[in-house]
Amino acid sequence: MRMTSQREIILEELKKLKNHPTADELYLVVKKRLPRISLATVYRNLEQMSEAGIIKKLEYSGRQKRFDGATHPHNHIHCIRCGRIADVKTRPGNSVHSIIKDAAGFQVIDDQIEFTGICPDCLTTENMGNSH
Amino acid sequence: MRMTSQREIILEELKKLKNHPTADELYLVVKKRLPRISLATVYRNLEQMSEAGIIKKLEYSGRQKRFDGATHPHNHIHCIRCGRIADVKTRPGNSVHSIIKDAAGFQVIDDQIEFTGICPDCLTTENMGNSH
DNA sequence: ATAAAAATAGTAATCATTATCAAATAGGAA
DNA sequence: TTCCTATTTGATAATGATTACTATTTTTAT
Ligand SMILES: [Mn+2]
Ligand SMILES: [Mn+2]
Ligand SMILES: [Zn+2]
Ligand SMILES: [Zn+2]
Secondary structure, X not given: OOOOHHHHHHHHHHHHOOOOOEHHHHHHHHHOOXXXXXXXXXXXXXXXXXXXXXXXXXXXXXXXXXXXXXOOOOEEEXXXXXXXXXXXXXXXXXXXXXXXXXXXXXXXXXXXXXXXXXXXXXXXXXXXXXXX | OOOOXXXXXXXXXXXXXXXXXXXXXXXXXXXXOOOOOOHHHHHHHHHHHHHOOOOEXXXXXXXXXXXXXXXXXXXXXXXXXXXXXXXXXXXXXXXXXXXXXXXXXXXXXXXXXXXXXXXXXXXXXXHOOOOO
């Protein structure tokens, strides 16, 4: 992945922000440094960088997608009122219960494990070998 | 919550389907019994019933919302290729690792705990007492 | 320098969901 | 039953985030 100036600045500003911005929030910030950048460019590069694993895309909650410059494994809590997303700090050995007590001041309502993967059907199709 | 015939049939058909249908998928099924029903009515009632806790709304995955007639606590795995969502059966005492091995035939790529709650700011606003 | 490939800016299109609103329906009170 | 009022519905318009498109610009390789 070649680092264009747009891509570099998008990444740089995303890493500065600790609040998991949406694409358009980040666009407003980046525009201060690159006044001619297009919103489509921000979307495009965020998508590409998340596919490349340089950043992380947070798309649970059915709302706007949010992006995270911190790629180390960590969990999030999101507010059902305003949609805000915050990190949940965990240490190895912490029980879910102890995590709940220290969820960045949130009143925790629910927790569930979200698994992602590839379903049996898609695995079969993939192995038929019409990929790349 | 009064049970109109539309609402009753939407709930009935949702409970029959075990594959977490989207609103429009369920609409097609319900239309066989109520040919004059509107898609908006399906959306409206799914929203209301999920607010009432009669059904569950699954909105993680960034795609179309899906609905679940089974309200007991359970986790889901979703396919990053086709978006399909399946139940993950867990028993008390199962480690996350053992769950992963039996995730309905899926190849598991990632798991994370998703917390939902109310953020400090929204809690403050709520306690100022301009609610209901 | 020239040509091919990749990326960008600007804008149009998409599509799931929500909002709107006139018409239909359902309960009650009289 | 009849009339009144509140709720719900069906149809359609509006919204809004994201993606697709395309002409132009920028980069890379020859
Ligand atoms: Mn984070
Ligand atoms: Mn389920
Ligand atoms: Zn909040
Ligand atoms: Zn699949």
